[in-house]
Amino acid sequence: MVSLPSRPSAVPALDVQPASIRACGSTLLAASAQIDDVGTFVAGDARIADWTTSQGSTAYHRGIRPIGRRADAMSLALRGVAQRVDRHADEMAALVVEHDDLDDRRLHLAQQVAFLETRAGGALTPEALVALEDDCVRVGGYVAVFESDLRRWSSAVAAEEQAMNDAFGRVLHLDAVDRIYGGVADPADAALDAKPPAGASPEEVNAWWDGLTRAEQQAIIAAAPGAIGNLDGIPAGVRDQANTVALERDLADWENVEQLGLITDEERTWLENARAAHDARQEIEDRVDPITGLPIETQLYLYDPAAFDGDGAIGISAGDLDTADNVAVLTPGFGTDAESAPYQADRAATMYESTRFLDPDASNATLFWIGYDAPDNAPWDEGWDGAGVISEQMATAGGERLADAIDGLRASRDGEPAHLTAIGHSYGSTTTGHAAHDHGLPVDDLVFVGSPGVGGDTDHASDTGVDPEHVWAGANSRDPVTYLANHGWFNLETFAGAGLGDDPAEDDFGGNRFEAESTTRGPGPDFGQHSLYFDHDTESLYNISQIVNGDYDDVLTAGHNYDPWYAGVQDPELDREPTTQATR
Amino acid sequence: MRPGLHAAVAVVLLIGLTGCMGDDDDSGADPSRALLEQQRDDVRSAAVRVIAAVEDELPGTRRPEKGRYQGCQSAGVDTFASFQYRLSVRIDVASAGGGDRASLPQLGTRLEGEGFSFAAASTGSEGQALQGTSASETGIAVTVTDRPQVGDFVLLELSGPCVDVPEEDSDRWLRDSEDEPLPQ
Amino acid sequence: MDVVPASVGRASRGWDEQHLDVQAAAGQIAQATTSGFTAAVAGPAARFVRAWERHVDALGLGCEGQADGLRTTIRDYVESDEAVGADYLALLPYLTEVR
Numbered sequence: 001m002v003s004l005p006s007r008p009s010a011v012p013a014l015d016v017q018p019a020s021i022r023a024c025g026s027t028l029l030a031a032s033a034q035i036d037d038v039g040t041f042v043a044g045d046a047r048i049a050d051w052t053t054s055q056g057s058t059a060y061h062r063g064i065r066p067i068g069r070r071a072d073a074m075s076l077a078l079r080g081v082a083q084r085v086d087r088h089a090d091e092m093a094a095l096v097v098e099h100d101d102l103d104d105r106r107l108h109l110a111q112q113v114a115f116l117e118t119r120a121g122g123a124l125t126p127e128a129l130v131a132l133e134d135d136c137v138r139v140g141g142y143v144a145v146f147e148s149d150l151r152r153w154s155s156a157v158a159a160e161e162q163a164m165n166d167a168f169g170r171v172l173h174l175d176a177v178d179r180i181y182g183g184v185a186d187p188a189d190a191a192l193d194a195k196p197p198a199g200a201s202p203e204e205v206n207a208w209w210d211g212l213t214r215a216e217q218q219a220i221i222a223a224a225p226g227a228i229g230n231l232d233g234i235p236a237g238v239r240d241q242a243n244t245v246a247l248e249r250d251l252a253d254w255e256n257v258e259q260l261g262l263i264t265d266e267e268r269t270w271l272e273n274a275r276a277a278h279d280a281r282q283e284i285e286d287r288v289d290p291i292t293g294l295p296i297e298t299q300l301y302l303y304d305p306a307a308f309d310g311d312g313a314i315g316i317s318a319g320d321l322d323t324a325d326n327v328a329v330l331t332p333g334f335g336t337d338a339e340s341a342p343y344q345a346d347r348a349a350t351m352y353e354s355t356r357f358l359d360p361d362a363s364n365a366t367l368f369w370i371g372y373d374a375p376d377n378a379p380w381d382e383g384w385d386g387a388g389v390i391s392e393q394m395a396t397a398g399g400e401r402l403a404d405a406i407d408g409l410r411a412s413r414d415g416e417p418a419h420l421t422a423i424g425h426s427y428g429s430t431t432t433g434h435a436a437h438d439h440g441l442p443v444d445d446l447v448f449v450g451s452p453g454v455g456g457d458t459d460h461a462s463d464t465g466v467d468p469e470h471v472w473a474g475a476n477s478r479d480p481v482t483y484l485a486n487h488g489w490f491n492l493e494t495f496a497g498a499g500l501g502d503d504p505a506e507d508d509f510g511g512n513r514f515e516a517e518s519t520t521r522g523p524g525p526d527f528g529q530h531s532l533y534f535d536h537d538t539e540s541l542y543n544i545s546q547i548v549n550g551d552y553d554d555v556l557t558a559g560h561n562y563d564p565w566y567a568g569v570q571d572p573e574l575d576r577e578p579t580t581q582a583t584r
Numbered sequence: 585m586r587p588g589l590h591a592a593v594a595v596v597l598l599i600g601l602t603g604c605m606g607d608d609d610d611s612g613a614d615p616s617r618a619l620l621e622q623q624r625d626d627v628r629s630a631a632v633r634v635i636a637a638v639e640d641e642l643p644g645t646r647r648p649e650k651g652r653y654q655g656c657q658s659a660g661v662d663t664f665a666s667f668q669y670r671l672s673v674r675i676d677v678a679s680a681g682g683g684d685r686a687s688l689p690q691l692g693t694r695l696e697g698e699g700f701s702f703a704a705a706s707t708g709s710e711g712q713a714l715q716g717t718s719a720s721e722t723g724i725a726v727t728v729t730d731r732p733q734v735g736d737f738v739l740l741e742l743s744g745p746c747v748d749v750p751e752e753d754s755d756r757w758l759r760d761s762e763d764e765p766l767p768q
Numbered sequence: 769m770d771v772v773p774a775s776v777g778r779a780s781r782g783w784d785e786q787h788l789d790v791q792a793a794a795g796q797i798a799q800a801t802t803s804g805f806t807a808a809v810a811g812p813a814a815r816f817v818r819a820w821e822r823h824v825d826a827l828g829l830g831c832e833g834q835a836d837g838l839r840t841t842i843r844d845y846v847e848s849d850e851a852v853g854a855d856y857l858a859l860l861p862y863l864t865e866v867r
Contacts (some may be wrong), residue, residue, distance in 0.1 A: 020804025024813070027800040034793035035824065038786050038831065046834075048779050054770035056841050060834075067830050074823065081816070092806070100645060104678055161808040168809075168816040174823055248796070256792035262867045279759045286652045286761060291710060291731065293674030293739040295650055335661050342758050343662045346655055360710050360734070378661070426661070520657065528665075531658040 002120050002132055005140035008109045009150060011102045014157065018093040025085035028078055029222055030248035036075035036186075036223045042068030070174075073181035077171040079222040084167040091160045098153050105146055112139050188219035192227060202404070202411035205233025221245060230302055230313075232408025236321035240299035247303055250274045266310065273305035273312035273338035280345035284318045287349045290584055291360045296352055301367055302405075305338060308373040312338025316345055318352035319365025321409060326355060327418040328366045328548045329409070330534075331402060333426025333450075334481075335378035336370055344368035347534040351548070354541050354583035359549040365418075366548075371405055372398025375427055392430060392456060392500060399434025399455075403441060410442050421445040421548045425533060426481060430455055430500045436464035445547050449474040449516065449533040449540060452484040453500030461504070461511035472547055473504035474516030474533060474540045475561070477573040480525040506569075507560035514547075515556040516540035517578035542581035556581070616749045620653065620757065623744035624669045626721035627651065630700075631671050631742050632766055634726060637698050638738060641686040642677055649673035649766055653757040656746035666746040667757040673766075677736045688712050688730045691738070700726055710734055771855060772845040776838050777862025783835035784867050790828035797821045839863065 042064050051057040116139060119132050171177050191212050196204045209217070209228070217238070220228060225242035228234045234242075254271035257263045263271070277300065284298040302315030321327055328351060332344055351366040373394055406422060422443045424432030433454030435441050446466045448454055451473065454464075461468035475482040485503030505513045516539055518532045533540040539556060546554040559572030628651065635646060651671030655664030677685055686694075692702045692714045702716030711731030718724040729739040749757060798821045802813040842859050845851050851859065 014806070016806045017804035020801055024800045024802060024804065027796055031793040031796045031824065034789050034796075035827065038790060038827065041782060041786050045782050046779060048773070048775050050773045051776055054772075056770075056772075060837070060841075063837075064834060067827070067834070070830075071827060074827065078820065088805075088809075100678075107678075157806075158808075161806055164805075164809050165812045168812045172816060172819050177823075249793075252792040252796040253789055256795060257788055257867065260788075260867075262788075279761070282761050283652070283758070286650050287654070288650050288672040288674070291734055293647075293672060293729075293737065332661065340662050342755075343655075343664075346664075346758065528659055531661050531663075535656075535658055 002129070002136060003140075004116055004120055005113055005136055005143050007113050008106045008143050008146050011099060011106055011150060012154065014092075014096055014099045016092045016096065018089040018096065021089040021092065022086060025082045025089060026244060026248060028082035028085060030245050030252065032075045032078035032082055032222055033225060033245050033249050034252070035071050035078060038071035039068050039075060042071065069182060070178070072186065073177050073184070074174075075223065076181040076184060076186060077177045079219070081167055081171060082222070083218060084164065088160065088164045095153070095157055095160065098156075102146070102150055102153060105149075109139070109143055109146055113143070186219060186223055187213075187216045188223040191216040191220055192224060195227065200233075202233030202408040205231055205408075206235075206411045209234055209238070225249075229300075230304055232404050233411050234408075235412045235414075236299045236301055236317065236409075239301050243300040243303040247274060247277055247300065250305060251278065266306075269310040270305040270312070273310075273314070276312070276339045276341040277303055277305070277314045277316070280314065280316050280341035283342055283345045284316065284349045284352075287318075287353070290353050290357045296349060299365075299367075302369065302371050308337070311373060311376070313371050314338045314341040315367055315369040315371055315405075316341065316348065317365050317367040318345070318348040319363070321365045321367060321418075322413055323363065323415075324365035324418055325362040325416075326359075326364045326421070326548050326550065327409065328355070328364075328421045328423055328544075329402075329406060330366060330368045330423045330425065331372075331398075331428035331432050332368065332370065332374070333424075333428040333430075334375055336374045336428075337376070338370060340370060341368075344370060350534055350536055350541065350583075351545065354536065354545040355548050357582075357584050358542070358545050358554075359551060362549060364548070367409075369402065369405060372401045372431055374398070374431075392434070395427065395430040395434045395455060395500070396438065398431035399436075399438050402431055402435040403439035406435070406441050406443065419444050419548075419550045421447060423447040423449065423544060423548075424451070424454075425449050426530065427452065427500075429453075429504070433458050433464065433501060433504075436466060440465045444550070445470045445472065447472045447474070447544055447547055448504040448511075449544070450479050450481050450530050451475065451504050452481050453502060454485075454504050455501040456499070457501075459502055459509075461509055468510045469512070471504070471511035472543075472555075473509070473511055473513050474543065475503070475505040475513070475571075475573075476516050476518060476521070476529045476532065476540070477571045478518075478521045478524065478526050478529040480527060481530045483525070503561060503569075505561050507562045509560075512555070513558045513560050514540075514543035515558045515573070515576075515579075516543065517573055517576065519578045519580055521578060536583050537580050538583075539579060539581050541583050545583060614750060614753070616747050616753065619747045620667060620669065620749070623723075623747065624651075624653070624763075626718075626724050627669045627671050627742045627744055628763075628766060630718045630721040630724045630726065631673065631740070633698050634695060634700070634728075634740055634742065635673060635675070635766070637694050638675060638691055638728070638740065641691055641694050642675065642738060644675045644677040644737075647674045647676065651763055653760050655754075655758060659751065659754070663751055663754045664749070664758065665751075665754075666748045667754075668744050668746045670741070670743040672739065672741045675738045675740070677738065685736075688714055688728065691728055692716075695726075695728070702726075769845060769848050769850045771850070772842055772859065773855075774858040774862070777842060777859055780835045780838035780842070780862055781866070783831050783838065784865060787828050787831040787835060788867060790824060790831055794821050794824040794828060797824055835865065839865065 046064050196208050221242045225245040229239050229242035229246055251274050254267050281298050284296050287296050296318050297320050299317045302313055304313040307313035348366040348368040355364040420443045422432050429448040429451035437458045461471035504511050543555050561569055561571050563569050653667045654670050656666040656668055659665035699719040700716050702714045705712045705714050710733050713729040715727045723745045725743050727741040800817050802810050805813050842862050846859055
């Protein structure tokens with residue numbers, strides 16, 4: 001009589017959505033930051049220094065203390081729950097993976113047991129019987145291991161659920177909150193006291209951050225996201241966490257006052273910028289890696305909705321800036337402000353898709369960086385003269401910010417440094433040129449596209465501080481913005497009152513030029529051609545992507561502009577037939 | 585030509601072709617809105633059929649799909665001249681006990697039975713892809729990709745043709761993200 | 769009655785802002801989604817969210833109470849015989865709640 005192994009037990013369904021749990025944690029964390037502000041207010045601006053001599057002032061100052069203590073305790077309690085919820089999401093995600101694995105094993109084992117049952121039901125020779133008995137013992141062993149693993153997994157699920165419920169229950173009531181957290185020092189406070197002062201290098205900032213305990217780091221993200229969200233030297237993943245807290249808090253705040261009909265014009269502007277940041281990130285998250293099919297990771301690297309007198313500053317990456325093999329930083333130009341973020345996000349996602357498609361073995365990240373005050377007016381709206389004197393002032397100031405941002409990217413990264421490419425488009429190329437020339441950019445490659453000039457002091461690629469072999473220019477022959485750049489003998493400095501520097505696509509500049517024509521071009525100049533450099537399946541996106549990936553041999557080079565003594569500037573790209581280059 | 589003029593010309597031509605001579609200022613009569621909304625419906629309904637067929641042949645875990653309008657061609661720094669609707673979904677193949685899982689050509693055959701037609705599979709550095717179209721949802725393109733060197737999953741991508749839009753609608757399509765999940 | 773400086777008015781506005789911000793936080797908590805938890809956790813999660821929406825709302829009302837209290841102090845002072853000239857004018861804008 002053969003002893004057949006029992007069929008493996010069914011794996012209970014695990015109906016959970018870790019992403020939704022994480023969203024819940026994120027909401028609670030943002031709310032805790034808001035409550036923390038009340039405590040800060042009570043300790044600071046709520047105190048009325050010049051009102052001290054009356055009964056009323058005494059009663060007031062005494063009366064606000066419990067509110068402050070309550071707010072401090074509540075913020076710590078809520079932050080603790082938020083962080084536990086986040087960890088719960090991670091634990092449940094891991095348990096889901098284990099569940100799927102157990103399910104696979106069960107299916108496999110059930111089939112094996114069924115096969116043994118079939119064999120046992122037939123006529124068996126003595127040898128076959130022995131073989132069957134051996135197989136039953138073997139499979140029975142596997143089933144026993146499976147059952148043990150299943151029990152262990154079920155216990156782990158129950159334990160994690162209980163732990164999460166305990167965390168909720170522990171601070172359900174305010175008396176418990178006061179008892180547990182009343183008077184407890186916030187770990188964020190001492191840690192922030194030791195933060196390097198303004199003007200410290202990204203390396204110093206990074207060293208300070210790495211020296212904090214995890215509890216201190218998490219406390220700062222929750223309580224004072226503004227202190228680190230835009231601080232160069234802080235890792236991108238951390239800046240993303242902090243800026244996410246700040247963004248969610250801002251959206252809740254300003255949407256609340258908007259709903260109440262109390263929003264000021266200034267707040268309305270900031271709210272539009274915050275919504276632009278939210279929508280921009282959503283855009284990237286809704287697109288997938290072309291190789292793995294997984295959603296593209298994003299990081300809210302820069303978020304300051306009130307910067308530059310309301311124009312706002314936003315920088316979001318498609319991809320993980322802390323770990324990607326190849327990183328590109330894209331600086332846009334004329335007419336760009338925070339409300340441009342959704343369009344720039346599309347371009348960053350497109351660049352991510354293109355770079356991954358062309359080199360599936362490397363990981364990538366593209367950061368669009370609206371981090372400087374770009375000219376509001378654009379030549380296609382108002383003409384070169386109508387735009388006023390086109391000056392390099394904004395590019396000079398912007399260049400300093402860009403140089404800090406790139407220094408920050410370098411300093412904040414652990415492990416292998418990225419292959420880093422700075423890409424300047426339009427006036428952003430003037431800014432990038434200034435960043436390189438005035439401050440030095442620790443990049444591997446420099447790319448200028450649609451450039452009106454790379455800054456007045458940069459006469460040659462070597463003036464950028466980057467090896468000229470790694471300085472690249474893409475100029476669409478129909479793009480009138482590129483005509484502004486000085487062209488050697490025929491100096492355009494008097495054309496609009498000022499030029500913006502030399503043409504990086506000209507032979508004298510000493511850099512490389514790549515093909516950047518569009519199949520949509522007409523016979524003559526057209527401002528519409530100025531914004532096509534990052535569209536899918538264009539020569540320009542293809543070549544920029546090859547540079548970002550470090551695949552220089554695959555770049556399609558183009559003849560430089562040149563300026564013969566006997567004629568005006570000549571562009572060999574004018575007559576070449578444009579091509580389509582697959583980028584997805 | 586100023587940016588946006590290409591798009592405006594395209595829309596006027598489209599209006600002319602459809603025989604609808606509505607007032608250009610009345611954006612409610614703009615055909616691009618109806619076209620793009622229909623395109624989204626078509627891509628999603630085609631996706632439901634593709635996913636059901638593939639899951640039948642290839643038991644596995646379907647990840648949440650990602651779909652939205654994407655700009656085709658830029659018309660300015662903050663404007664797209666045209667949009668399409670694109671949707672992607674990844675199905676992680678469950679490891680079956682014994683026996684090979686359905687191959688890409690087998691998936692293609694099954695999908696042809698559902699009203700899709702494919703060209704011969706193309707081979708890239710990481711795997712193979714089938715590219716085809718839907719017979720019932722006109723203009724909808726389907727790509728099924730299998731990259732065993734990257735992982736045991738199948739990628740499904742669907743998209744519609746690019747539709748020219750008026751400049752003032754660019755923001756609306758770019759920031760549209762209100763899609764409900766596809767039915768399970 | 770002792771002098772009530774204009775900084776009392778500014779503080780009242782500060783409390784109004786805190787009230788608004790905390791009200792927003794309560795709204796945020798109310799919208800926190802609990803449907804992603806497993807069945808065993810969804811109940812406690814929902815209960816936590818409802819309770820904390822009330823706790824935070826109460827904190828907001830506390831802030832509003834402080835603002836109203838300061839406005840009452842200002843009103844009493846302005847209506848008394850003590851407030852004169854510049855004091856009086858400086859405090860007038862703070863008599864009413866703006867936000």
